[in-house]
Amino acid sequence: MQTERISDAEFEVMNCLWQTSPLTASDIAGLVPQERQWSLQTVKTLLSRLVAKNVISHEVDGRRYLYSPLVSRSEYVSGESKRFVDRLFSGRAGPLFAHLAEREAFSEEDISDIEKLLREMKK
Amino acid sequence: MQTERISDAEFEVMNCLWQTSPLTASDIAGLVPQERQWSLQTVKTLLSRLVAKNVISHEVDGRRYLYSPLVSRSEYVSGESKRFVDRLFSGRAGPLFAHLAEREAFSEEDISDIEKLLREMKK
DNA sequence: TCGCAATGACTACAACCGTAATCGTAATGT
DNA sequence: ACATTACGATTACGGTTGTAGTCATTGCGA
Structure with a gap:
């Protein structure tokens, strides 16, 4: 279901x-x-x-x-994100990121957000 | 068109x-x-x-x-990526990344790919 | 040469989508 | 008490999608 x-x-x-x-x-x-x-x-x-x-x-x-x-936004977004990444990037976030980078889809703010998240993930 | x-x-x-x-x-x-x-x-x-x-x-x-x-894969993927990020993350890649991180959607390999890309972008 | 197989064109049809109109009923204002 | 209104339910209707079937033609193998 x-x-x-x-x-x-x-x-x-x-x-x-x-x-x-x-x-x-x-x-x-x-x-x-x-x-x-x-x-x-x-x-x-x-x-x-x-x-x-x-x-x-x-x-x-x-x-x-x-x-x-009945479904939270976050649940929904997760499902859609998975569909999206599976369909267009064989389920891998690396290629997604590479594509966005190539198309200059990141703002300065995005980049620092991401760096911060990476640092947090390391811990 | x-x-x-x-x-x-x-x-x-x-x-x-x-x-x-x-x-x-x-x-x-x-x-x-x-x-x-x-x-x-x-x-x-x-x-x-x-x-x-x-x-x-x-x-x-x-x-x-x-x-x-007549349309390259990369063109198509760009269009779809934009639609996706606009629709679910108000066009910002930072929140997209945060969401994926929260859902543990990254493999070790994804993370090192991304770190490498970030270093290249800095130059 | 003659029938068959391959091919594109056209048609089909149910489910889903965007966008409502209409209908029946029940509350509400006067 | 009666007309109007607010609501949910049902119906509508053209477009898209998934998944084909059918038809007319034509080249090819026997």
């Missing part, structure tokens, strides 16, 4: 729920980024699909639902 | 073409990983879709086509 795939649009909804929960459908319609100006109905559809996929739960509150995540 | 999205199945076909090209449809049907035992027809459908998406080209050879990539 591995976790179901979450689509791009569903992911926006999850981001709201990961930030605050529980939330109603209308709450979420109000929170979703402006560039994706969804109708309330669209948000409700996404919520039902997420419930069907078993990644959020809904608790009855009067005649509304309060939605909460 | 940004590059079209490539689906998972299509990606397997691209991997064959990135390794060797040009190839015929039958070549590819023979090369594709065993776990995805596609019929020749399936491979042909994927090839037409890739042509329609403008990421491979086909050159006539008698009554067959010889297919070749």
Whole structure:
């Protein structure tokens, strides 16, 4: 029973729920980024699909639902990261890093973050 | 005219073409990983879709086509990496790295690769 | 020469996705 | 009490994806 795939649009909804929960459908319609100006109905559809996929739960509150995540952001990010690194870099972080470096995808800040992490890992 | 999205199945076909090209449809049907035992027809459908998406080209050879990539693996990987890091880590490599570290996603080899790259970047 | 095999083109079809509209019901304001 | 509204459920609909089947043609082997 591995976790179901979450689509791009569903992911926006999850981001709201990961930030605050529980939330109603209308709450979420109000929170979703402006560039994706969804109708309330669209948000409700996404919520039902997420419930069907078993990644959020809904608790009855009067005649509304309060939605909460069942999967943490960190769990989700881990799964996606693994998929990504497996698919494009044969599961190895070294080549991923090399690729990002080659494309100059690192800021100064990224680099010092990484150096710090490496020092911590050494201990 | 940004590059079209490539689906998972299509990606397997691209991997064959990135390794060797040009190839015929039958070549590819023979090369594709065993776990995805596609019929020749399936491979042909994927090839037409890739042509329609403008990421491979086909050159006539008698009554067959010889297919070749129009997009390099490295270009593709860059695009996907950017999408991934933007979506899950707000475009910052530092947090990506931190997440991988936390999940113990690095092998010893990865770590020494990365250290080496960092030293080279310093110069 | 004649049938068959290989090949590309077109068609199929269910699941999933983005984006809603509509429907039935129940609470709410007046 | 009645109209309006807020909600969840159901339905819609075109596009993409995975996975092929079918069709028309044509070169090749016997």
